[in-house]
Amino acid sequence: MKTILNGIIKENPTFVLVLGLCPALAITTKFENAYLMGLCLLIILVFSNLVISIIKNIVPDAVRIPVYILIISTFVTIIEILLQAYVPVLNSILGIYLPLITVNCIVLGRAMAVASKESVKTSVLDAIGIGLGYTVALMIIAFFREVLGSGTITLMDATSSLTGYKAVYTLPTTNFFPMNIMSGPAGAYITLAFFVALFTKLRGGKKHESH
């Protein structure tokens, strides 16, 4: 439990470690995309950490990174094929950011820092914590960007064919709201900047742990 909470708050991959920013900035225009992306990363992270921590003693140090990348990309491909088969809409929304999980600093970073050293149980728990932390961070960013940028909250839309449930709420518009800028690239940078600053402030102004 402590390991999981650690991943969500103290070592939040997006707000504290500031890793794996590409998808965090790119697909957070809609609330729905954010949690689905987070979920994909969570699944990939758990399985790759599990496999890597099991084989950690067999892999020689010299070829560690290539082997890890191969394992990660295998799980990415599996998720990609599953999405193509069952939720093709989602696959086209996530676009290239799904295969890009392969070179995501979070997944490889956790493989190097945790899965290659700790026991199977610790690695899996760590993966769940970091994965959840990432999902929560993406949901927070996407919530602000969607509400401010498009004036809607999309809880379930693209996957509604799968679940049979659709929920998109529209907020009243005013003169200055919604602001297009927030759903554009600049909005992504601004939102993330404010949250990283907020987390730094909450942790007592300590410097970021750099990459």
Added chain:
Amino acid sequence: MSLISLFISSILAQNIILTKFLGICPFIGASNKEKNAFHMGLSVMLVVTLSSIITYVIYYYVLVPTNTTYLRTTMFVLVIASMVQLMELLLKKYLPKIHQTMGLYLPLIATNCAVLGITLLNINNDFTFTQMLVFSFGSSLGYLLVIYIFATIRERLETSDISKAFSGIPIALLTAAIMSLVFARYL
């Protein structure tokens, strides 16, 4: 789309850092020295252009005929990583001077999402061979341009008075936001 407009838009309006968010880890983390940023950008240009050509050929002449396009991600990552390794060895042997300046960045580029991202975009956008060349060269030139401008701005930021919580990464992100407004023609 004509080749010239593809080239211009891939450098400016469709810039990979500022609109597609590819390769921002080194962009935020490492680019606070003007010279380093320039060398890093040059290395990225070299790797992106070469690996785009190789992955394009592999995709259309190996993966498509054998009906194994689902292996694309794995294949591309392997190709990029081994190409970077090979390039480092060749540079060390034949051009030691260039290796001294660029060698440091090559291993980092192997896991840079800009490289994998551009090679995947080439395939996703159904580019012809010429379009692919123009797009990958233009995008990586855009990368060099932005990372260089950004590094010069950050050199100024280092000495300026910024509130404690915003110093470091947050102010860098805000700078990037303003730059992306300029590049995306909001301002």
